[in-house]
Amino acid sequence: MSLGLLLILGLTACGDSHSGNSLDRKFGISGASACQELNQFFPLTLEFHIKVDSTQAYQVYRSALSEAFDLLDFKSDPSRVAYGQRLAAAKARQLNQLNVENFEDRLHKCSDLVAIQDFIDSEVKKKSIKMNTEMPAFKAFLMGMSFQFDNMSRYEFSSEAEEGEEETPDILNKLSVYDFGVRLDLIREEALNKTKGGVRVLAALPNSPLRAGDIIVEIKKSDTGLFSSVDSIVAGGLESLQKLFYKNDSSKLSLQVLRGDDGKKVSVELAGNLATRTPTVDAHMIEKIAYIRFEDFMNAHIGRDFLRALDRAVATVDKVEGIVIDLRYNLGGLEDQMLDIANNFLPAGTVGTFKGRQRSLDVRMPVDGKYLTQPIVILINSLSASAAEILTQILSESGRAVVVGRPSFGKFIGQIGFPFSTLGGEFWLTVERFYGPSGKSLQAIGNIPELEITDPDFEELKSACLTSKKCGSLSIREAGRKNYVSETNESIKTHSLSLPVSKIQISSALKQEVLQMKTSGSDPQLDAALKILNTQKP
Numbered sequence: 001m002s003l004g005l006l007l008i009l010g011l012t013a014c015g016d017s018h019s020g021n022s023l024d025r026k027f028g029i030s031g032a033s034a035c036q037e038l039n040q041f042f043p044l045t046l047e048f049h050i051k052v053d054s055t056q057a058y059q060v061y062r063s064a065l066s067e068a069f070d071l072l073d074f075k076s077d078p079s080r081v082a083y084g085q086r087l088a089a090a091k092a093r094q095l096n097q098l099n100v101e102n103f104e105d106r107l108h109k110c111s112d113l114v115a116i117q118d119f120i121d122s123e124v125k126k127k128s129i130k131m132n133t134e135m136p137a138f139k140a141f142l143m144g145m146s147f148q149f150d151n152m153s154r155y156e157f158s159s160e161a162e163e164g165e166e167e168t169p170d171i172l173n174k175l176s177v178y179d180f181g182v183r184l185d186l187i188r189e190e191a192l193n194k195t196k197g198g199v200r201v202l203a204a205l206p207n208s209p210l211r212a213g214d215i216i217v218e219i220k221k222s223d224t225g226l227f228s229s230v231d232s233i234v235a236g237g238l239e240s241l242q243k244l245f246y247k248n249d250s251s252k253l254s255l256q257v258l259r260g261d262d263g264k265k266v267s268v269e270l271a272g273n274l275a276t277r278t279p280t281v282d283a284h285m286i287e288k289i290a291y292i293r294f295e296d297f298m299n300a301h302i303g304r305d306f307l308r309a310l311d312r313a314v315a316t317v318d319k320v321e322g323i324v325i326d327l328r329y330n331l332g333g334l335e336d337q338m339l340d341i342a343n344n345f346l347p348a349g350t351v352g353t354f355k356g357r358q359r360s361l362d363v364r365m366p367v368d369g370k371y372l373t374q375p376i377v378i379l380i381n382s383l384s385a386s387a388a389e390i391l392t393q394i395l396s397e398s399g400r401a402v403v404v405g406r407p408s409f410g411k412f413i414g415q416i417g418f419p420f421s422t423l424g425g426e427f428w429l430t431v432e433r434f435y436g437p438s439g440k441s442l443q444a445i446g447n448i449p450e451l452e453i454t455d456p457d458f459e460e461l462k463s464a465c466l467t468s469k470k471c472g473s474l475s476i477r478e479a480g481r482k483n484y485v486s487e488t489n490e491s492i493k494t495h496s497l498s499l500p501v502s503k504i505q506i507s508s509a510l511k512q513e514v515l516q517m518k519t520s521g522s523d524p525q526l527d528a529a530l531k532i533l534n535t536q537k538p
Contacts, residue, residue: 030421034138035110037423042107042145048416048431049149050356058100060148065112066095067144072120072136074129083128090119113137133157138423150430152413157425198258209268211259218256283309286324288317289533290374291526293326294341297333297387303340307370310344322533323371324526325395326379328405332386342394344369345376345401351394354414356432363434375504375536376401377529380447385409390434392447397437402504402532403449405525410446412436450506451514451532453525510535 027044031037042061046054069091074080094112106112116137123129133139142155199216210216253270281302282293290313292306299305314320323345332338342351343365352363378392378401389408395401414432419425435441506514514528 026417026419028421029418029423032422034135034423035113037420038110038113038138038141039108041418041420041427044418045145045149045427045429048356048358048429049153050413050430050433052149053357058103060145061103061107062095062098063148064141064144065098066091067147068113068116068137068140071140071143072116080129083123086123087119090116110138113141116140135423139425142423142425142427146427152411152415152430153428155425155427201257209270210255210257214257214259214266214268215263216255216257217265220254281306281309283313285313285317286530288319288321289530290314290320290323291326292323294330294388296330297335297337297341300334300337302334303337306341307344310371320371320374322536323374323376324379324529324533325376325391325401326526327384327388327392328379328381328525329383330385330388331383332388332411335387335390338387338391339363339365342391343367345371345395346398347372351398351437352390353435354432355435356414358431361432375533377504377532378403378405379525379529380405380408380449381525382406382409382446384447386411389442389447390436393434393436393442396447402451402506403447404451404453404529404532405449406452406454407448408446410442410444412441412443451511451528453515453528504532504536506532 029037029041031040042057043054046052046057046060052060069087073084073087094115098106098112114137117135120129120131120136124131139155139157146153146155201210201214201216255268255270257266257268258264259266281295282291283306284291290310292310294302294306346365347368348365350362350364354361354363376395378395380388380392380403384392384405385408389410389412392401392403392408393412396403412434413430414434415428416431418427418429420427433441433443510532514531517527517531
């Protein structure tokens with residue numbers, strides 16, 4: 001089985017003002033050796049995971065060990081066939097010796113992982129392979145463990161690869177997402193038949209000269225003259241890319257991008273202050289409708305910044321007749337900031353519950369919000385995830401908003417992060433499921449819009465990516481992952497709000513009118529939202 005690509009999502013913190021406890025917590029693992037840390041960690045996962053428990057310990061261990069061998073294989077490299085055969089033979093020997101009676105002793109001594117590590121070390125010494133990370137056997141095992149729990153649990157770590165070294169096995173093929181006025185995704189292989197690699201723009205704020213779908217293939221810094229071609233961008237990875245943008249205080253970036261279906265090369269200049277200081281929230285008026293867009297909720301002050309930006313925007317008109325909240329491409333972030341934002345549109349009361357095997361935790365709005373009467377439309381797509389989805393569910397099910405766009409990703413869970421002191425990296429384990437105001441969980445379902453409007457550019461990009469499986473985070477998750485945190489029919493009482501207004505009603509006639517209208521711009525989903533809000537005028 002190949003590791004594929006990990007999409008880093010998640011709620012990473014929670015403030016005391018909403019729940020009294022962190023919905024996503026961290027539990028440090030510290031030991032004198034990797035083996036000690038593994039023995040601390042293994043039983044905790046079976047105690048806290050939302051589904052898998054101690055009765056499945058042997059199967060988790062055996063399957064994780066098998067996955068570790070597979071992750072350390074160079075399956076795509078024909079020159080490593082002999083190595084792969086020796087690795088397969090070692091795998092067969094160890095799994096044949098493993099049984100339910102002896103696995104606890106083998107886990108305690110880490111004898112299986114020590115044997116794998118010895119095998120890898122001998123292959124490196126013979127120069128049949130190169131390994132660019134420390135303790136690959138243990139890290140591959142933790143990756144393998146993540147596959148046994150659910151599709152959202154994951155182990156994350158950074159490669160220690162030196163510049164110029166060749167790529168290592170599937171265990172290191174991990175991409176991430178960074179923001180600097182745009183949402184970017186590193187492409188290592190050919191995507192959309194446009195390029196052998198580069199950096200694709202998933203989304204860009206309105207004041208950025210880049211556009212969603214652009215593929216950056218050259219980067220030049222004006223102050224240093226540093227030039228990065230597509231080959232060096234791909235070889236340098238995200239760390240190299242991050243340095244180009246985040247350490248670009250006053251200089252300009254001269255970019256060459258491929259744009260449009262024909263992949264035409266276009267020159268773009270990105271100012272340093274835009275690259276490093278573009279806000280993650282954009283609020284402005286479209287006539288008398290307030291438009292708000294969030295890149296994510298990772299900024300620890302985004303709740304405060306949002307309210308300031310919205311207040312400044314609405315101060316320019318005599319009356320606000322509606323609000324559009326754009327959560328497309330928003331992968332989530334800090335849960336306490338998301339709840340701060342939600343509270344601006346809701347009265348005090350309970351809006352949901354996180355429920356796991358260890359506890360049940362209510363999520364509350366502590367005070368009445370400032371914007372309680374304006375009708376709201378939320379825009380989402382399948383890259384709206386985690387905290388963005390929970391915000392959508394809360395506002396939709398509480399009757400404050402209607403949802404337009406495409407079904408969202410489907411991550412409505414709480415997790416515990418286990419950072420490792422000696423091993424390095426961090427394991428995120430799913431421990432709780434979120435239930436919204438309706439008392440239902442949308443995990444593995446996602447928010448389903450009342451009005452589904454296709455974004456042709458995004459759908460084309462997504463279709464090509466999912467077909468090729470070679471374009472980063474749009475691949476999302478492998479379909480074959482075990483123990484998917486599935487949908488549930490369970491319903492619990494969570495709603496305790498007294499709402500001053502009812503939800504916008506979209507009549508069948510209005511729905512047909514919106515679906516059939518010819519949009520004047522390039523954003524049919526936003527055009528639909530504006531049309532809906534304009535029909536609510538008295």
